[in-house]
Amino acid sequence: MKPKLVISTGAGMSAESGIATFRDAGGLWEQYPVMEVASADGFARNPGLVHEFYNRRRRELVKAQPNAGHYGLVDLERNYDVYIITQNVDNLHERAGSSHVLHLHGELMKVRALDNEQLVYELSGDNLDTTPTTLIEGHHVRPHIVFFQEAVPNIEPAIKLVEQADVFVVIGTSLNVYPAAGLLHYVRPGIQVYYIDPNPATVPANVHLIKMGAGRGVAELKKQLDHQ
Numbered sequence: 158m159k160p161k162l163v164i165s166t167g168a169g170m171s172a173e174s175g176i177a178t179f180r181d182a183g184g185l186w187e188q189y190p191v192m193e194v195a196s197a198d199g200f201a202r203n204p205g206l207v208h209e210f211y212n213r214r215r216r217e218l219v220k221a222q223p224n225a226g227h228y229g230l231v232d233l234e235r236n237y238d239v240y241i242i243t244q245n246v247d248n249l250h251e252r253a254g255s256s257h258v259l260h261l262h263g264e265l266m267k268v269r270a271l272d273n274e275q276l277v278y279e280l281s282g283d284n285l286d287t288t289p290t291t292l293i294e295g296h297h298v299r300p301h302i303v304f305f306q307e308a309v310p311n312i313e314p315a316i317k318l319v320e321q322a323d324v325f326v327v328i329g330t331s332l333n334v335y336p337a338a339g340l341l342h343y344v345r346p347g348i349q350v351y352y353i354d355p356n357p358a359t360v361p362a363n364v365h366l367i368k369m370g371a372g373r374g375v376a377e378l379k380k381q382l383d384h385q
């Protein structure tokens with residue numbers, strides 16, 4: 158039985174793949190008004206603007222590749238049962254080959270029927286764009302994204318994973334957005350917590366900081382775990 162390594166990743170995980178984070182200088186929230194392009198009210202007010210915002214991010218994502226950090230997490234599966242909980246909506250963990258990826262904030266390459274949230278469709282190839290009039294199987298669709306002001310349905314399974322962790326690792330998140338930022342508090346007493354971030358806004362107590370980018374940081378994590 159391999160030890161369970163649970164990893165919570167944020168936008169910094171994909172920074173070295175060329176995908177903008179949200180709150181770094183030049184980040185997405187500097188370029189776009191977050192409550193207009195990523196909230197439930199914004200989508201109700203101007204769905205076309207929201208569709209276009211996600212269309213643009215999809216077109217960037219298909220040109221991006223997983224980075225050394227993503228592949229380093231796949232390597233860790235040799236000695237650990239690795240479960241990734243990600244705030245990221247990109248599919249770079251999956252494309253790198255990670256076996257267990259749980260998305261808290263949705264998935265950029267997917268849309269779902271407005272009239273039935275169980276109907277989820279994967280976009281691919283050259284039809285990456287949607288608009289308010291797009292019909293898939295006769296249904297109008299919306300991004301399969303958890304907008305601000307909406308519930309995070311996967312937080313329950315995420316908490317259960319963290320409660321079972323033998324090691325917990327946080328990579329590339331500013332720990333600004335709840336409930337994701339609160340996962341840290343579900344770690345069992347005595348379990349080692351690592352935090353990989355080159356420029357952390359806050360460093361929680363009892364956390365072992367690896368002050369590096371994801372690529373080098375995951376390699377350093379592996380070294381430290383091997384000598385644990």
Ligand code: APR
Pocket residue numbers: 166167168169170172173178179180181184244245262328329330331332333334353354355356357358369370371372
């Ligand atoms: N490697 C690792 N971490 C990095 C790197 C890198 N190369 N570059 C930047 N970072 C770190 C930053 O220092 C910062 O702490 O990544 C973090 C990015 O923080 P945010 O931009 O706030 O992204 P995130 O924490 O994922 O945002 C959470 O907010 O807007 C919502 O839904 C959106 O999922 C997102 C959520």
